[in-house]
Amino acid sequence: MRVLVIGDGAREHALCWKLVESPLVDELYCAPGGDGVAVVAECVPISPSALQTLLSYCDENDIEFVIVDSLAAIENGLVDMLNRNGYPAFGPDMGGVKLEISKSFAKEFCQRRDIPSPRFACFENSDAAMRFLDEIGLPVVIQPDRAVDRAKVAICRTRADAEAAIAARLSKPDAGAIVIEEFLDGEEISYAVITDGNVVLPLTSTTPRWDGEATPSRPGCLSPAPAVTPEIEREIVERIFTPTVEGMKAERRMAKGLLSARIMLTPEGPKVLDYKVRLSDPDWQAIVLRLQGDLMPALVSSYDEMLYRFNPFRWHDEAAAVLVIKTDGTLDSEKVATAVDAAEIADSDIVVFQSYQDRELGVTAGGKDLDDMRKRLRAAAERIEQVLQAS
Structure with missing residues (x-):
């Protein structure tokens, strides 16, 4: 299968890193991608906003499946255009994207559907x-x-x-x-699912506050969120995601693709803060590190509306965490490559996911011992920063 990913974030790098393992993927392309993506997929220099150019590229290169993760592309109707022209696409249409881009719509929707929210x-x-x-x-x-x-x-x-x-x-x-x-008191987490507009296939949880290492200048996350027990996870799926998908379908706005929510765990139970209808940074980078098996069949089945056939995803026993190094986007690409190599060679468990122009470098690691994982992530981030700051 010839697959095209639309987007330029570190999350697309993480997605391509996972998809290249799939026996279903013969050729993998990413528009526009970036230096990190170029290691695992062929980058295509087309803006996500250039819808007609992307459609022409699909025509000329026999693309068989498209994964649309760019918000600009989704908002402008790329998923709708691709589907009308016979190209299966993973992602929400212009009706589904309203859950993310309009806070008033999302909150009024939760109110109509009795989904717990502030x-x-x-x-x-x-x-x-x-x-x-x-x-x-x-x-x-x-x-x-x-x-x-x-x-x-x-x-x-x-x-x-x-x-x-x-x-x-x-x-x-x-x-x-x-x-x-x-303002809600409690612990903030995020949870993600894949949906075909009819059923929900749960993924997992993340938390942005896990060790004191993450800061505004160096944000991060941990997966799974320690506060999310199996009972809380069931409540999140049953009280938030299932009624969201069913409610969107009833209102003729199919929620298809990846759906995530920021959720506050309050004394009254989980409550939705907001939704996202695409991959989330840095959460997705931690999620793919833990995910076992082939992701591609679930993405195709989301488009085909066949997720009811799927068993739950399987996960590695280890947790996974991300620390994000932010830059001004003007770094020399060779220096960034040297910095990434310095981190990944020193610790073979470290994987660094890069955004377009290397504005964000997601330093990831997995492990059962959270204290050890913190130390290794901090050491990897320091190695990268030392190389980047060297004259």
Whole structure:
């Protein structure tokens, strides 16, 4: 099978790293990919936003399956276009993507479908928003209706902070709506599934707060999340993901492809903070390290709506973790390659996933001993940074 992946993040590198193992994949391409992806797949210099060019590439190169992970491509209708033209594609259509790109839609959807989530309200008027603060109390979370990857999200613990956040977000003529929701206490985790629009095939959990090593300048995650017991996992699938998929289908917006959610584990149970309808960084990098077996059949069956035939995924006993090194995107590619080699050669269990222009380097490792894994990840990250900072 000739497979094309659309995207340029470290998550696409991780995906291609996993797919190249599949006996179903004869040729693997990625548009546009990056230096890391080029080690395992052929990179195609086409922007994810160039829909017609991508379609022509599929025509000219006999592509048999497309995995669309770029949000720009999904939003602009690439999955819809590919399917109309006879190319099977893994990913959501323009109806399904609304779960991610519109916070108001996602929260109103949860309310309609009785999916546990925080109290919220949407506003385009600052006076009404200020009045809602009196009703909901503090602290609150304030974000634009469109807040991709947690951009421009404010956690406000004082009235002054909340009023400033509301004013800042509604001051522009084209600002659009904002969402104000209650701040939830608990432990934040993420959970991911694959769906064909009818059934849910669970993947696993991750957590962004696992060891004190991850910081805003060097974020990370651990999989599985220690707080997610088998009982909590069942509750997440049954109370969140199954009604999400069934509700989207009932509303004629099929949720197909990979679906994940940020979830707060509260004393009242798991509650959805937001959704994502594509692979997530750095979570996916940890997930693929733990995943046993061939991923490709599940991706094809998501398109074919045949996931009901699948047994649960199998997982390595070890946990997996990621530390992300962020750069300004101007590093010399040969120096980055040398830095990556320094980390991976020194510790054969280390795998580094690279984004486009090496803006993010996901340093990953697996292991049963979390303390040992922390030390090895820290050592690998330090090796990379030493090479990158050398003159």
